[in-house]
Amino acid sequence: MLASHFHLNTSKEAPADAEVISHQLMMRAGMIRKHAGGIYTYMPLALKVLRKIENIIRTEMNNAGALEILMPVVQPAELWMQTGRWDAYGAELLRIKDRHGRDFVLQPTSEEVVTEIVANEIHSWRQLPLNLYHIQTKFRDERRPRFGLMRGREFTMKDAYSFDRDEAGALKSYDIMFNAYKKIFTNLGLKFRAVNADTGSIGGSRSHEFQVIADTGEDLIVYNPDSEYAANIELAEAPCLIAERALPSKALELVPTPEANKCELVAELLNIPLQQTVKSVVYSVQDEEGKKSIYLLLVRGDHEVNEVKIGKLAAFKHGFELASEEEIIEHFGSKPGYLGPVNTVKPIHIIADKTVGNMSDFVCGGNQENTHWVGVNWGRDLPEPMIEDIRNVVAGDPAVDEPGTLAIEHGIEVGHVFFLGDKYSEKLKATYLNEQGKPEVIQMGCYGIGVSRIMAAAIEQNNDDKGIIWPLPIAPFEVVICPIGWGKSEEVRQQATSIYNYLKDQGIDVILDDRDARPGVMFSEWELIGVPIRVTVGEKGLKEGIIEVQARRDKESQKLSPSEVNSYLFNLYQQLKSTV
Amino acid sequence: MLASHFHLNTSKEAPADAEVISHQLMMRAGMIRKHAGGIYTYMPLALKVLRKIENIIRTEMNNAGALEILMPVVQPAELWMQTGRWDAYGAELLRIKDRHGRDFVLQPTSEEVVTEIVANEIHSWRQLPLNLYHIQTKFRDERRPRFGLMRGREFTMKDAYSFDRDEAGALKSYDIMFNAYKKIFTNLGLKFRAVNADTGSIGGSRSHEFQVIADTGEDLIVYNPDSEYAANIELAEAPCLIAERALPSKALELVPTPEANKCELVAELLNIPLQQTVKSVVYSVQDEEGKKSIYLLLVRGDHEVNEVKIGKLAAFKHGFELASEEEIIEHFGSKPGYLGPVNTVKPIHIIADKTVGNMSDFVCGGNQENTHWVGVNWGRDLPEPMIEDIRNVVAGDPAVDEPGTLAIEHGIEVGHVFFLGDKYSEKLKATYLNEQGKPEVIQMGCYGIGVSRIMAAAIEQNNDDKGIIWPLPIAPFEVVICPIGWGKSEEVRQQATSIYNYLKDQGIDVILDDRDARPGVMFSEWELIGVPIRVTVGEKGLKEGIIEVQARRDKESQKLSPSEVNSYLFNLYQQLKSTV
Structure with a gap:
């Protein structure tokens, strides 16, 4: 992509309503534009990120055997009445009447619709297990939408639903999704924790949140650096810190x-x-x-x-x-x-x-x-x-039932896996006939990922005072080439174009900034946008036989000769691709 | 993909409300499932087709220099009031109130939102031309939704909008889109015509419909087989069939x-x-x-x-x-x-x-x-x-102003390109500063494609009494391998798997039917679903050294030896890929 063919529109200031860093940086980088509270357009830069996130999710969902479908945004209210959520959901559920006065909802999630589908599709134990997912626009009418994509009203979510013959099967499906989620967040290039979030209130016995680690996160996560243990602070078991009560030694x-x-x-x-x-x-x-x-x-x-x-x-x-x-x-x-x-x-x-x-x-x-x-x-x-046990865990508490000392960090919830049991399948009569021809209720699980929220969480985790620092797998562009003197130096144009063509041939998502802007302006803009690798080709540098490569996360740039720059870039790219 | 890992659910009967063949076949093939009038879920087969259509569109839109964005489904009513469409659109515009009583619409199209974006983004002539598009869920509250995806309420559309400095620029953008559309419909593997639909009432002087040719189409298209001329029958100029009036020869x-x-x-x-x-x-x-x-x-x-x-x-x-x-x-x-x-x-x-x-x-x-x-x-x-000129053209009329005889065929409108002029940009104040620093109104064009409608139109064009006949570029699977005796013959399994692996390695979208169903059932199912190429590997055939390849559109199958089957399949695939 040539920058002159792309639409870039950055600014130094964020609007006053942008309270969190991801919202500020996305507005400044020209990634999103607001139409109403919590309702945004994804501009070309943001949509590229969104699609990369979607594709990483889709790949692992497919690898895990889930089948992609597309359920409607507008859903009949009857189904929501059958499960009781028409009343229970409250004002966050956006309700609509069509021209004939029939009630509909704008889907905040799709348990009802998917269960209706499965109730009609599945007749026999032979058709199970089944895992259906979609990546679709959702709507939750938040009372106070804010924080940009962190708490929008219209957003993109991947929701998956598993259908099994019995609880043992459903828990197996749960584990498959749990492992797929670990791969997804690893492949997104994010630091995350899978956090035990079993509240016991959903009718099942298993639930995990996937939290992107960020100092600005609203959730507190307790974890044991020496084990897999991680839990939401609301749920983390606090140990007794005094092994045995001492005898009284003082007077009251x-x-x-x-x-x-x-x-x-x-x-x-x-x-x-x-x-x-x-x-x-x-x-x-x-x-x-x-x-x-x-x-x-x-x-x-x-x-x-x-x-x-x-x-x-x-x-x-x-x-x-x-x-x-x-x-x-x-x-x-x-x-x-x-x-x-x-x-x-x-x-x-x-x-x-x-x-x-x-x-x-x-x-x-x-x-x-x-x-x-x-x-x-x-x-x-x-x-x-x-x-x-009535207290919050604090950092330094010993782990319960295992070696290690608990630590605490902040996180942003971007995924959630639930064992649902028969909560929806019972009410919507999703049953199958077992080997004996006897009808049994299907056991379900549900698995959500906030696709657009991941974009915001990735920025909350990866930024500095210059702007965003995208993990390579979800960067809007992986490499930017900044020629200095594009308009006047044939050598600069040739060298920049040669690197550009090389990277394109390698399948690398590269943009060449052919706008002939001043270096300072150009550098600030790409640092704000957060492209992981920048290549600077300048007239002065070329005279000294130097092309500069700057990894967005590094303090120092690398000075390379034109003959070594391509292989250096390729290696750096591979390295950033595999590093979280 | 193995069929045992996919979800297939075909039926012999279509529901009573399925009046047109595409609706009947999509229901019977298990591609879509209805939730309310005009509101469907795309099951895995249909979603595969939808995504292939989307990707073909996306590729040519990007090649034409358009930039993909994503505008919201829920749009503020204020914008629609500013352009007058809040009142003009009528009952098809689904209106919503949020929890605070603010008015919104569920987008049937996005002229208002995209013009608002551009009014804020574009300041200078240097930023033009610009072409923004998105592929998004739309909603039109049809009074009588029917014909499945042909006239649904919720549907997927690609809509693009061009922004230029003046009419000459806008008409150039129009021509670029016109040519991109021709490539898109060619690449989709559909017979189509670009039909002059200039009604003069939209404020511009150019408009074309892209019609997929099908006997069941509701629109009548007049065209000249000897030239590029094609027009909607409502607009096709009818010639005078008598060059000169003869003198009276009979008494009154x-x-x-x-x-x-x-x-x-x-x-x-x-x-x-x-x-x-x-x-x-x-x-x-x-x-x-x-x-x-x-x-x-x-x-x-x-x-x-x-x-x-x-x-x-x-x-x-x-x-x-x-x-x-x-x-x-x-x-x-x-x-x-x-x-x-x-x-x-x-x-x-x-x-x-x-x-x-x-x-x-x-x-x-x-x-x-x-x-x-x-x-x-x-x-x-x-x-x-x-x-x-007050009559309809009839087949056999001479062409006007060019050689040739007009013919008429039925079509289904799946795309539309319009020159809009300043219809929206004037009302929403989308202006730019010209070289003299003087504000001027941006000239617009709009370009729609009914993505989900294409799926239905493709079926209306390509079907027989056995079912759907997908054009290869948008087939849910390109090749199906039907082993006969999967469960009992090691040789069948080996041979089928070997072909399967070969095709997968070639990047061909292949499904292997490992469900061990009876040949008759299996064949009918895949004929109904319409996979373009079927490979039959049977115990009996293998004994005779024969594997059968059947192109869905052909009457006769080809009998091949195991050693020649792969190269035959590859050639057939290439041939079907390039044939419309």
């Missing part, structure tokens, strides 16, 4: 702690480790009749309560919220900041985190303003508490 | 013609050629104040009035309809069937077709029931009429 004592209404301040004031303090968090919890009781949750001073974990406690399953100041004063006799399990005004339920359960001689609030208890001990000063 | 006479209320019956009764009769068609025509007058249109007995042509007459431009029986009796004193220009009860306007204008001694209605005038002559029995 109420000490003044003026204005020390946080564990950090108390530890500083009393000159003790933060790890000696206990944090009190109070919840108002409903039972099944809606009656409220007060629960005091205790975690170590350097830990945080995890609401996903407490939501799974039997006592919390009918609803809970942080207690109001009124409720707190009524039960503890003190404002927040000085609360603790010792001497409450009214009886309360106490749940201690596993680590707190083994603490001794600890410090907690005095239930009077500006005071704390020190030397608190279970069994002596307080009854033994109920003990549960 | 009113003759009884009992129950002969059609030209054919009159000619039969009077034993004269149909070409000697004149047909009367009466219209009630409004002037600009809404006042009605009666027009009698005269065409030769074997010709038909063309309402598109009369709609362009100055007198007809404020509206017209066929006159009512009351109006006819009031003006002619007779019921329809016996009307003519001689002796009307009230004065009327008379327009004669060019051929009628040169007729002499002709026969027309007597304006009394069961009578006709014979020996009618212009100038003698009637004043000279107003003469216009």
Whole structure:
């Protein structure tokens, strides 16, 4: 491609509504253009990236035996009513009436339609297993679309659905998809983790998120660098950090702690480790009749309560919220900041985190303003508490049930694999006849990848102050040739064109910038766009026998002679292609 | 691909709502599945065809210098209001409100969005020309969707838009697209015609339809086999068939013609050629104040009035309809069937077709029931009429302004190129600064291809009583290998697999039917699906040293020895690839 035949339109400034770096850089690089909140056009640069992502996904889906189909964007509401999602989905589901007043939805996902297809197509056990996928436009009417392609309303998604005779088959299909996803994200050239995300609430027993690692990611991932273990922080099991509770060595004592209404301040004031303090968090919890009781949750001073974990406690399953100041004063006799399990005004339920359960001689609030208890001990000063895993993992925690120390990083969810069981197949009557001629319900799995979101996530992971740094497999162009003096030097034109033709012949996606722009402008533009390899052919350099090759990620360029530049480029290309 | 890894599901019967052959065959071949009127899923076979069509289009669009983008399916209504199409488009435009009550449309086409993009992207004459296209899901809420993919509601379309500095540039872009379209339809392996469709009503002076030739097509195409001329029948100029009017040779006479209320019956009764009769068609025509007058249109007995042509007459431009029986009796004193220009009860306007204008001694209605005038002559029995081209061309008419005889065939419109001028760019303020820094309005063209419709049109053109006959470039599979006795004969398996591997290595899209089905069932299935080349490897044949190759379009199969089969297949493949 010659740049003069392409459409480039970069800018120094991003629009004010671009809050995250991927959104800013995609706008500045002229990749996307906005038409309404969360609705964009993919300009030629972005579409090239999107298609490369799609093709990498398609290849591995096909390799894994999945069959590509194309389901409609506009889907009949009846199906969504049959599964109950017409009501359950809420305002994110964009609803339409056609000219005859019939209800339709703009698909946010395709479980209903694919299950209807399979209910009609599949009759016999001989036709199973089956895995159908499509790469299609989706729509979710987000209340507040933002972050560009990270949370758009119209987006491209690959969704696959597996159909099996039984749970064992479905789990096998799940594993095949899990492995295909690992290949896909590896081939995309992205750093990622497959994160255990089994919530138990989808009716199945397996679920993994595929997270692209990026400092700006909204999700926190706990992982063990020494094993395959990775989990969303909401779900990662937190270990007890104290193997055995020590015997009490101090007396219980109420000490003044003026204005020390946080564990950090108390530890500083009393000159003790933060790890000696206990944090009190109070919840108002409903039972099944809606009656409220007060629960005091205790975690170590350097830990945080995890609401996903407490939501799974039997006592919390009918609803809970942080207690109001009124409720707190009524039960503890003190404002927040000085609360603790010792001497409450009214009886309360106490749940201690596993680590707190083994603490001794600890410090907690005095239930009077500006005071704390020190030397608190279970069994002596307080009854033994109920003990549960109620805290977030922190970096440095030992791994559970395996060697290693847990680390935490930020991620962006770009893929999700679920075991669905019969959630949809039961309601939409997708059954097959087994060898005995008896109808059985098909077992399903579903497997999504946010295709357009990957583009944004790749940028969140790979950028610097100059712009985007595309991984080679999904770069809009793999190599850019920047001739300096294109308009006036025949030698520059010849040399640049010769390299261009060589790279094209190798099947490399190369663009030659024949616009005769000033070098500074040209370099900034291609650094912003993020092409992985830049070749500079200048009149001055050629006089010295030098052509410069600059890998976008490297600080230093390589100075090469015209005779060695092609083979150097080819090797660099191969190397970048295989490196994640 | 192995058939056991693919999803095949054919049936002997088509559903009752499948009226046209392409719809019937696509349903029977298991290519599409219906979810609602005009809304289908493309199953694996159909999606393979769709993608091949898309890629052929994409290649030639790119070769022609167009740049691919992706515009959204959901588009803001504001833009459609600015161009007036929000009101003008009617019920076919599917309208949506998002959760905040903002109006959107589901795109039936993208002039508005692409013009908005260009209005923002283009500032200088240096950035022009530009041609942007996308291949995207469209929606038109047809009142009565039917004929499967021929008239669906959700469909895939390629739409391109060219942007130029002036009309000369825009017409150059038009010609580039026109030529690209010819390559595209040639490469698709379809018989087609580029048909002049210049209606003058779109604000431009150029428009062509690309029609796939098929007996079942709804459009009639007039063409000259000896030249490039082709036009929609609504627009094809009809020649005057009589070079010079002969002098009267018969006396005017009113003759009884009992129950002969059609030209054919009159000619039969009077034993004269149909070409000697004149047909009367009466219209009630409004002037600009809404006042009605009666027009009698005269065409030769074997010709038909063309309402598109009369709609362009100055007198007809404020509206017209066929006159009512009351109006006819009031003006002619007779019921329809016996009307003519001689002796009307009230004065009327008379327009004669060019051929009628040169007729002499002709026969027309007597304006009394069961009578006709014979020996009618212009100038003698009637004043000279107003003469216009008001009839349809018929096969055998001489070509206008060139040698040759016109022929007529049926076609299906699958592409359309338009010169748009400033219709959208003016309203959406898409301007650029010329060399003098003065803003000028961009001149546009638009170029559509019905991608999914091509699939149906290809079937309408290529089928027989066994099923579909795919042109090789868009066949779901290019070759099918049918082993007979796959399950029991090692030799069959080896030979079939060897051919399969050879074809795969040649980059040929081949499927090996390893399902061990009965030969009759297997053959019928692949004939229905329409794979262009079938290879049969059977135990019995191998004993005789024979492998059979059957081209789907041929009556006879070729019997080949195992040693010659590969090279024969390769040659047949190359031949089918290059033949339209």
